[in-house]
Amino acid sequence: MLFALVAAACASLAFGAVHIPLGEVLDTLFGRQVPETSKQIIEVLRLPRTVEAIVVGAALGVAGACLQGALNNPLASPDVIGVTGGAGFGAMLVILLSPASVALLPLSALAFGLLAALLVFLIGFTGRGGGNITRIILAGIAIAALFSAATAGLMSVYPDRVPNAVFFLVGGLTSTGWDNLETIWPYFAVGFVLAAFMIRPLDRLMLGDDVAASVGSRPRLIRLTAALAAAILASAAAAIAGLLAFLGLLIPHLVRLLGGTNNHSYVMPVSALAGAALLTAADTLARTIASPVEMPVGPFLVLLGVPLFLWLLRKAV
């Protein structure tokens, strides 16, 4: 998997509107002498984008693994805790109401993604039966519906501006340099660290709440913390790359089918690698296939991921 990631990253740096030989790519990375134009293209355009693809892919893979473990539900993805709906609404707010301040888009998507998740947690984890999986998922569906409706409402009020939003809605990376990552990276960092500390608690939860309690854990607290880590990672990912939540659903399954084990000490890190590799590869395709026109990465992700997934699924049954 690490090899797949390195290969995808090299391809991502080498291919584009201008092809740069792999030798020059490596020379640039290791600070050796290369032609100035190649150096410029790699350092200013491609490297930030490749890093974005890696970080976003890893974040969505880990977010999916966290949620599927926390909710003990193979269908869990960042959709079910409202993040996708919230982040979509946050982005639409900027794109449709105030297109001039498009620089605010990542922050708005992040803020509303987290807001939606917090609302879901507030409803899902309080009151009688709080922390119950069905309750959390139902709360998630309700909040997601609310934000989707608000987004649809906005779109029908400003139909002429909707085309600008397509790129975000289907999910796509852009070559905007390091700016976005510079603002959002702390969220990724917090999310990844939280997720790392959830590896063992999620393993305990796999054997049921009672076994987790027997070994001294608090099942509700594990659920909340793991879901929070997922919400932070998925919101941060949406802020940079739009709505790619499908990756969060797909990757952990892919990783489990590949490895034949459900242990989170395997699923979590390998989901990070696999998510990064798949998104980087898909983004390279999206940039080059109709070059110089760049396509949004979302559909390519599905194009690459679904056949792979179906093939593994056939083998597993």
Added chain:
Amino acid sequence: MAFGRGKVELDDRAPLLEADRVEVRIGKERILESASLTLNKGELVAVVGPNGAGKSTFARAFCGLRRPQGGAVRWMGADLTELHGRRLADVRAYVPQRAQVPTGVTVRDAVNIGRSTHLKPLQGLSAGDRDAVADSIARARMEGFEERDLSTLSGGEMQRVQIAIALAQGAPVLVADEPTAQLDLGATAAISKMLRELVGEGMGVVLIVHDLALAAAIADQVVVMSSGRTIATGTPEAVLTSQLISDVWGVEAELVQREGRSALHVEWLDRH
């Protein structure tokens, strides 16, 4: 043993468990009114009673899985309310009635999870921990099954894995809620022998069970529950009289014990 870590002192000479008039309410309804039990080292206490008498609720309450609203619980002299997380896991292991059986988890993975109480966050298993896991698997008679996926095990094998997970915690007390409820005769006998062996090694075992003949054969002490109360405690011979069985279960029956064998002679149909 590594007792005395942290703030709460555990007393090696105190009874392993003292539960005194424990009370549990859901909303305004009292589902456990007053339940008491004492467990000593090297002792097997069976909690018996009809369905709905509150046996499982009592066990969950004194194990710290649900908060009691009244009464007191002490583990080795330390109050339950002061024992949290790892400290609680150090004094008792709880084997639930119905196990959740995930796929993609081997027997060894599962028992490793029981041992994880001995690790700091992000810390891996040491060689000593691996030995402890192997030892727990051996004591639960699951050698040779280490790499098997949990979803491929029979009911009896899964129950033994549950016990191995609990043993890996290294706690002096094992609390098992109906471990033989869904097992056939052979598997029930195997689990019973294993629990007796653990008691022989000096552990304390609390067994929630509804099979009176089994309870009589393997328990040192029997606690009878009815309608949320513990109504009798003592040796099986002293407690499980025909009169008590008639009062609590409403059935005419006689417990017969001879040479380590036990049977419940039940008057199934009214012949008179």
